[in-house]
Amino acid sequence: MVASPTTITLACLRDQAAAAARLEAIAQRTSGEQIIQAAARVDAILERVRREGDAALIALTEEFDGVRPEPLRIPQQELAAAWEQCPAHLRRALELAHERILAFHRHQRPSDLAVTGPHGELLGRRWRPVERAGLYVPGGRASYPSTVLMNAVPAKVAGVGRLVMVTPPGPTGQPNPTVLAAAHLAGIEEIYRVGGAQAIGALAYGTASIPRVDVITGPGNLYVTLAKKAVYGQVAIDSLAGPSEVLVIADHTARPEQVAADLLAQAEHDPLAAAILLTTSEALARSVPAAIEAQLSGHPRAAITRAALENWGLIVVCEDLDQAAALSDCFAPEHLELLVEEPEALAERIQHAGAIFLGPYTPEAVGDYLAGPNHTLPTSGTARFAGALSVETFLRHTSLIRFNRQALHATAEAVVALAESEGLHSHAESVRQRLD
Ligand SMILES: NC(=O)c1ccc[n+]([C@@H]2O[C@H](COP(=O)([O-])OP(=O)(O)OC[C@H]3O[C@@H](n4cnc5c(N)ncnc54)[C@H](O)[C@@H]3O)[C@@H](O)[C@H]2O)c1
Ligand SMILES: N[C@H](CO)Cc1c[nH]c[nH+]1
Numbered sequence: 001m002v003a004s005p006t007t008i009t010l011a012c013l014r015d016q017a018a019a020a021a022r023l024e025a026i027a028q029r030t031s032g033e034q035i036i037q038a039a040a041r042v043d044a045i046l047e048r049v050r051r052e053g054d055a056a057l058i059a060l061t062e063e064f065d066g067v068r069p070e071p072l073r074i075p076q077q078e079l080a081a082a083w084e085q086c087p088a089h090l091r092r093a094l095e096l097a098h099e100r101i102l103a104f105h106r107h108q109r110p111s112d113l114a115v116t117g118p119h120g121e122l123l124g125r126r127w128r129p130v131e132r133a134g135l136y137v138p139g140g141r142a143s144y145p146s147t148v149l150m151n152a153v154p155a156k157v158a159g160v161g162r163l164v165m166v167t168p169p170g171p172t173g174q175p176n177p178t179v180l181a182a183a184h185l186a187g188i189e190e191i192y193r194v195g196g197a198q199a200i201g202a203l204a205y206g207t208a209s210i211p212r213v214d215v216i217t218g219p220g221n222l223y224v225t226l227a228k229k230a231v232y233g234q235v236a237i238d239s240l241a242g243p244s245e246v247l248v249i250a251d252h253t254a255r256p257e258q259v260a261a262d263l264l265a266q267a268e269h270d271p272l273a274a275a276i277l278l279t280t281s282e283a284l285a286r287s288v289p290a291a292i293e294a295q296l297s298g299h300p301r302a303a304i305t306r307a308a309l310e311n312w313g314l315i316v317v318c319e320d321l322d323q324a325a326a327l328s329d330c331f332a333p334e335h336l337e338l339l340v341e342e343p344e345a346l347a348e349r350i351q352h353a354g355a356i357f358l359g360p361y362t363p364e365a366v367g368d369y370l371a372g373p374n375h376t377l378p379t380s381g382t383a384r385f386a387g388a389l390s391v392e393t394f395l396r397h398t399s400l401i402r403f404n405r406q407a408l409h410a411t412a413e414a415v416v417a418l419a420e421s422e423g424l425h426s427h428a429e430s431v432r433q434r435l436d
């Protein structure tokens, strides 16, 4: 008996209102009702790390990762050894990625600002790096040497004094060796083998082994992302760079096999990953599920990928590209691929996306590894107000103001009037005291 071929169940909608509602639900897959239990667990983990420090990190790593990370810190000689033992072709690939990411991020360094006001007063803004940055490199369901580079390069370009990297240990007790090799290449010296919400807690509060930092950057799963959100305020964060997502807008020129591969490339990250196709081509909408099924056959990550697509996958047939652009903006995807005849024109119509990939020769994977721009990007609709990890994430700016006698006299009456209108007597007096 020949088994009949199955085709993945991928929701396909034609009604735009229904599509908008479904996109909203997909964007909310990491918030609201569904994740209340995970959020409560994260709060308990953070509280335990705050109270018990290293002991909590060791116990929680044993519980979630199955190994006791003692000592927590990776000896520095192991980083150099990992680089030496890294196969030559992989070293060359890491070097190429490092070179390209570095070249792009060097262009991001912002300039200080010095403006002279109408009375010769100096008004300025200067940038300085934070002193300590915590870099999260995920390592649960996959390992991410590329994320080492995406975190470390902008931090180094910004001039951060101390980089503290955390990443979960694998089943051997050590992090993935290519992650350690990438850290060596990027010049990171301080690495702790702890991941998840507990690692974020350690970076936010500090423990006997792990220093408290000023900013935490890097992507992670639901637990990591909820923890970053919870500690924000105690420490800065880059963005909520959670479970991956891609939205592809495609017309009749797109090839179903390429669209399928690009959807699968995000779905394979995490069962909570999202993969969405908006297309003006009925034929493409019909052929993509079969192309997905074909590529899932023998796929080494089929279970994760299938779960993501069946829960958070969607195909929408749109009347035109304007409709597709409007739906995409409602979702504000982490990654937006434009597989259409005129991608530049369509990109102009897009308001919200973490990164836009234009044309058939730009699979999202080039951005993941080596195009140059950062792959750490906001997810779950947060691209409406946040952007990619960048050099500025590791910098803060300070205003500079120097008034002279003339500027103070010329503006005193207005300052006094405003201070008195606010009922703040001494504000006004501090100006009056300086008038001749
Ligand atoms: N948005 C981006 O820029 C971007 C970039 C790269 C990767 N990602 C995402 O990063 C994530 C990587 O996830 P991952 O799981 O492979 O690695 P991870 O390092 O983010 O998470 C692994 C850790 O999660 C914790 N954990 C697992 N199950 C838990 C549970 N039931 N309760 C509490 N804690 C638990 C464990 O401590 C474990 O060490 C994926 O979702 C991927 O899509 C996002
Ligand atoms: N697509 C991920 C961002 O969502 C980044 C990544 C790293 N390696 C592979 N993919």
Ligand SMILES: [Zn+2]
Pocket (backbone or CB within 6 Å): 244, 265, 266, 269, 368
């Ligand atoms: Zn990826």
